[in-house]
Amino acid sequence: MSWKPNRHSHLTIHEQIVEWIKSRIERGDWTVGTKLPTQRQLAAQCEVNRSTVQLALDELRADGWLESKVGSGVYVANNVWNMHLRKVQPNWKKHIESSIYKPNYHTIQLINEFEQNDRIIRLGTGELSPELLPTKLLEQSLQEISLEQKAIGYSSPQGSEKLRGILCKYLKARGIETAPENILIVSGALQALQLIAMGLLEQGSIVFQEQPSYLHSVHPFQSAGMRMISVLRNSRLGGHLRKIKRNRQSLFYCVPTLNNPTGHSWSLEEKKHLYEVCKELQIPIIEDDVYHELLFQRPSPPIKSFDTSGQVLYIGSVSKTLSPGLRIGWVVAPEPVVKRLADIKMQTDYGSSAFSQEIVAHWISTGLYDIHLENLRTQLKKRAAFVEGLLEQHFQKVASWKNSEGGFYIWLRFHEPVVNKALFLKLLHYHVLINPGYIYETRDLHHIRLSYAYASLEELKEGLLTLLELIK
Template sequence: MSWQPNRRSDNTLQQQIVQWITANVERGDWAAGTKLPTQRQLAMQFDVNRSTVQQALEELKAMGILEAKVGSGVYVTHNSWHALIQQTQPNWQTYIETSIHKPNYHTIQLINEYEQRKDVIRLGTGELAPSLLPTEQIEASLRELSFQPKALGYSSPQGNDQLRKAICKYVQKRGIPAEPQNVCIVSGALQALQLIAVGLLEQGSIVFQEPTSYLNSVHPFQSVGMQMISIERDVQLAQTLAQRKRKKQAVFYAIPTLHNPTGHVWTTREKEQLYEACQASRIPIVEDDVYHELLFEEASPPLKAMDNSGQVLYIGSVSKTLSPGLRIGWLIGPTTVIERLADIKMQTDYGSSAISQEIVLHWLQSGKYEKHLAGLRQQLQERADFTEQLLKEKFTDVANWSKPRGGFYIWLKFHEPLVDKDFFMKLLQRQVLINPGYIYDPQDHQHIRLSYAYATYEELQEGVQILHECAVEAIGRKSK
C-alpha cells in the first residue's frame, strides 16, 4: 500500500483519501468486513496529519461505507456496495418528493391498481362496462373510413378542422353558439383542466368548487400552486365570492349536470344564480359537462348557453359515452383563450390522436353517436333500477340515497360515519373495490360513490351483498 495523496491536486488531502478508500471498496480490494489500518498507520502511510485521516474516515462512516466497532477498529460495512450505489446514482427519491406534481392519495393509488385486476368487483369505477362499449361498431367505422395521408400525421394545434366544425354543430343543440376557432380538441376533460391550470392562472390563484368535488381526487390545479376553496352555493354566494377572491385571480369549477360524485342535477335557476354571482365578481366558470348526455330525462341548457360575454369555459368529452380509450374531448371558449391553450397543448403532446379524431368525426356526422347514446341511456337506466332495487332490499336500515337521474353513480350515504380507510381495505380484502366519499371530501366518512355502470349484474348483486355485510360489521364494532 504505497499510495499517497497529491499535494498539488485541486482536491484537498481529505477528499483524496476519501476517494482512494472508496475506489478500493468499489474494486473489491477491500471487501465487506475488511478491517482498516489504524489512524496512526494511515497517517504515516499518507504522510498527513492524523486529524486529516480522522476527518476522512468520519466522512466515509457518514456515507455508510465504513463503520466503527467499539474496541475493535474501523471496518468496511456489509452494505458498503449499496452505499456506493447511492453515492454514484441520483437520489431519485429526493427528486420524487420535491417534484411539482402532487402524488395521488394512497386510496386512489390502490383504486388505480386494483381496477386492472379481473378478480375484483368494481363498485366505484367511473367507466362504462366493456359490454356497453360499441366495440363492433367502432371496428366497422375503421373499415368504412378512408384516411388521407395528412390524417395520419399531426393535427393542427386546435385539432382536426372538420371535427371542430362537427362539434360546433353538435353543441348548438345544447344552445351553445360556437365557431371552430372557439374549439380546442383535448385528450379528455382532465387535460382540459391541466391546460387551464398552467395556461391561464398565475400561481396562488383560487379555484372555487363545491365542498364535495371530483377535483379533490385529482390534482391538476393543486400541483401548480392553486388554492382550492370549497364554497356552498347559497343566497350569499356573490358576496362570499367577492370576499374570498379579494385581488387574486380565480375561477369556479362546476359540474351542473350529473355532478361527480353526487349525481346532483342543478335547476335552471341554480345555474343562473351561479352565473350571475360569478359575473358580479368577474370570475370565469369552468363548466365540466361530460355526463350530460347520460341524463335519463331531458337536460336543461348548460351554463355556457346563457354566456354572452365569454365567461364560461365549456368542457365536453366522449370518454364517458363512446370510449375512454379514444382520449377525445373538447374545450370551448373565447378565441384568445383557445389559441393560448392550443399552443400549450402542442408543447406537451403535439396534438390528440389523429385517428381517434377521425373516428369521432365519423360518429358525429353519420348520426351513429346520437343513436348510440339513446341505447346507452336505456341500458344505464336498467342498471340503475336493478342496483337501486338491491339497495332497497338490503340498505334501507343502514343508508339512504336519491334515485339516480342518469350517469353512472348512486351517492350512497350511511347513517353512521363508517367509511374510513379500514372500511375500504376490508372490502378490498373481499375483492370489492369502492370509491369512498373521503377522496372527494376529506371530512366525508358517510358516503361512497356506488357505480352501476361497470360491474356485471351478477357482480353487482354479489358486491352489494358484501358491501352490506361489511357495513353491518362496521356498525356493530362502533356500537360496542
C-alpha cells in the same frame, strides 16, 4: 410481467428466480428501495408454489440483496449497490420526493392499481362497463374511415378542423352557438383542466368548487399551486366569493349536469344564479359537461348556452359515452383563451391522436353516436333500477340515497360514519373496490360513490352484499 422460469434449465426453479431478481437489480430496473411484488404475485407470475418464491427471497435476503420491512413487504436493500455492485446510481427517491407534482392520494393510487385487477369487483368505477362499450361497432367503423395524408401528420394547434366543424353542429343541439375557432380538441376533460391551470392561473389563484367535488380526487390545480376552496351555492354566494377572492385570479369549477360524485343536476335557475354571480365578480366558470348525454330526461341548457360575456369555459368529452380509450374531449371558450390553451397543448404533447379524432368525427357526423347514446341510456336506466332495487331490499336500515337521474352514480349515504380507510382496505381484502366519499371531501366518512355503470349485475349484487356485511 413476462419472465417465467424455464422448466428445462440446468438450474433449479428457485435458482432461476434468484438469478432473475439479481439481474433486474443489476440492470437498474429495480433500484434501491424498490418494493418487490408480493410472494403471491411472484408465485402467480412464475407459475410456481409460494414456498419456492419464499426460498428464493430468503436466499437474496441472507445475501443482502433484499430486506424486509415489517408489515410492508420486501424491498431492494439499501446497501446493495456498495455490497454487490460497487457502483452508485442516481438517487431516484430523492428526485421523486423533491419534485414539483403531487403524487396521487394513496387511496386513489390503490384504486388505479386495483382497477387493473380482473378479479376485483369495482363498485365505484366512473367508467362504462366493457359490455356497454360499442366495441364491435367501433371495430366495424374503423373500416369506413378513410385517412387523408395531411390528417395523420402533426395536428393543427387546436385539433382537427373537420372534427371542430362537426362539433359546432353537435353543440348547437345542446344550445351552444360557437365556431371552429372557439374549440380546442383535448385528450379528455382532465387535460382541459390541466391546460387551464397552466395557461390561465398563477400560483395562489383560487379555484372555487362545490362540496363534494370530483376535483378533490385529481389535482391539476393543486399541483400547479392553486388553492381549492369549497363553497355552498346559496343566496349569500356572491358576498362569500367576493370576500375570498379579493384581487386574486379565480375560477369556479362546476358539474351542473349529473354532478360527479353526487349525480345531482342543477335547475335552470340555479345555473342562471351562478352565472350572474360570477359575471358580476368577473370570475370565469369551468362548466364540466361530460355527462349530459346520459341524463334519462331531457337535459336543461348548459350555462354556456346563455353566456354572453365569454365567461364560461365549456368542457365536453366522449370518455363517458363512447370510449375512454379514444382520449378525446373539447373546450369551448373565447378565442384568446382557446389560442392560449392550444399553444400550451402544442408545448405539452403536440395535439391529440389524429386517429381518435377521425373516429369521433365519423361517429358524430354519421349519427352512429346518437343511436348509440339512445341505446346506452336504456341500458344504464335498467342498471340503475337493478341497483336501486338491491338498495331498497337491503340497505334501507343503514343508508339513504336518491334515485338516479342518469349517468353512472348513486351517492349512497350511510347513517353512521363508517366509510373510512380501514373499510376501504378491508373491502379490498374481499376483492371489492369502492370509491369512498373521503376522496371527494376529506372529512366525509358517510358516503360512497356507487357506480352502476361498470360491474356486471351479478358483481354489483355480490359487491353490495359484501359491503353490507362488513358494515354490519
